[in-house]
Amino acid sequence: MNLRPPADYIEITTNIGCPNNCTYCPQGRLIQAYKKISDVNRMSYELFTKCIDKVPAKTNILFSGLSEAWFNPDCTRMLVYAQNKHKILVYTTMSGMSIEDIRILETLPLEEFHLHLPTDENTENIAIDDDYLQKLTYLNESRIKVTYSFFGLNLKKCLEPFLKGKKVLKRDFHSRAGNIYLSKIFENRRKKGKIDCELLYGKGPVLLPNGDVVLCCMDYGLEYILGNLTRNSWVELFSSQAFLKACRSRTDSSIDSICRRCIQSQDVGLQSRINNTLVPLLMLYMKNPKSLFKAMGKIVRRLVNSDKSCK
Numbered sequence: 389m390n391l392r393p394p395a396d397y398i399e400i401t402t403n404i405g406c407p408n409n410c411t412y413c414p415q416g417r418l419i420q421a422y423k424k425i426s427d428v429n430r431m432s433y434e435l436f437t438k439c440i441d442k443v444p445a446k447t448n449i450l451f452s453g454l455s456e457a458w459f460n461p462d463c464t465r466m467l468v469y470a471q472n473k474h475k476i477l478v479y480t481t482m483s484g485m486s487i488e489d490i491r492i493l494e495t496l497p498l499e500e501f502h503l504h505l506p507t508d509e510n511t512e513n514i515a516i517d518d519d520y521l522q523k524l525t526y527l528n529e530s531r532i533k534v535t536y537s538f539f540g541l542n543l544k545k546c547l548e549p550f551l552k553g554k555k556v557l558k559r560d561f562h563s564r565a566g567n568i569y570l571s572k573i574f575e576n577r578r579k580k581g582k583i584d585c586e587l588l589y590g591k592g593p594v595l596l597p598n599g600d601v602v603l604c605c606m607d608y609g610l611e612y613i614l615g616n617l618t619r620n621s622w623v624e625l626f627s628s629q630a631f632l633k634a635c636r637s638r639t640d641s642s643i644d645s646i647c648r649r650c651i652q653s654q655d656v657g658l659q660s661r662i663n664n665t666l667v668p669l670l671m672l673y674m675k676n677p678k679s680l681f682k683a684m685g686k687i688v689r690r691l692v693n694s695d696k697s698c699k
């Protein structure tokens with residue numbers, strides 16, 4: 389099997405049981421699955437440094453993972469340690485973060501800083517209080533180059549005055565590789581034929597609080613544990629049975645991997661495009677034939693884009 393040298397980045401899950409509990413995030417599934425393998429719900433600084441010391445310097449560290457990273461009070465300390473050797477990316481809601489944390493972060497050369505904002509639909513359990521608004525104001529005026537985004541229909545109305553002149557991206561939520569139920573036709577289909585994903589080349593594994601490493605940020609059910617960085621070497625993770633099985637599922641559709649339920653996996657070849665893209669689109673638009681004609685451009689775009697192989 390011709391694998392690329394892993395990995396572009398590793399995501400850090402500093403804690404389990406995210407109090408933000410966003411409705412589009414499969415926290416229940418994660419908590420249940422994690423309970424079966426460990427009772428270490430908060431990553432210690434010592435475990436973090438031990439694991440990060442095994443990660444090659446060219447691999448970036450992404451503080452995001454399967455839970456809000458700053459619910460661990462040692463998160464900024466971990467980041468300061470990691471930036472001595474690695475490029476750092478942050479994806480946060482600012483929950484658990486203090487102004488003092490932001491002050492430290494703005495002195496560091498962060499590659500990216502994404503702020504996930506709350507919505508008017510109240511799909512996130514994020515308190516918009518004085519503390520939150522002070523942090524937002526401080527962040528806006530800091531040296532940190534922030535990318536702002538939210539998941540859903542509308543940004544929280546009361547935040548608009550604080551974000552005047554800022555570009556705020558609106559993002560769609562999805563089933564997280566079948567880990568939460570969505571009623572859309574695309575989300576519920578198990579993909580057939582050849583598929584591919586760049587994360588199946590070991591480009592974005594996720595470190596858990598007990599040192600276990602899972603395949604990618606979609607693996608909330610912890611179905612693909614590649615090893616444990618406190619015991620295994622970095623290279624061993626990517627020759628593990630779990631990793632090789634996930635890789636085999638790119639061409640062997642009898643393996644019901646999470647990738648076959650994932651919006652991120654791409655069709656490879658005509659047969660896969662027909663089964664996984666054309667048929668579901670036609671089913672969708674047949675419910676409203678008038679819209680089929682209008683949607684032709686979108687269908688062609690989906691068919692063309694879905695054939696991008698990661699190889």
Ligand code: SF4
Binds near residue numbers: 605
């Ligand atoms: S296809 Fe989805 S589940 Fe599979 S490796 Fe890629 S992102 Fe992860």
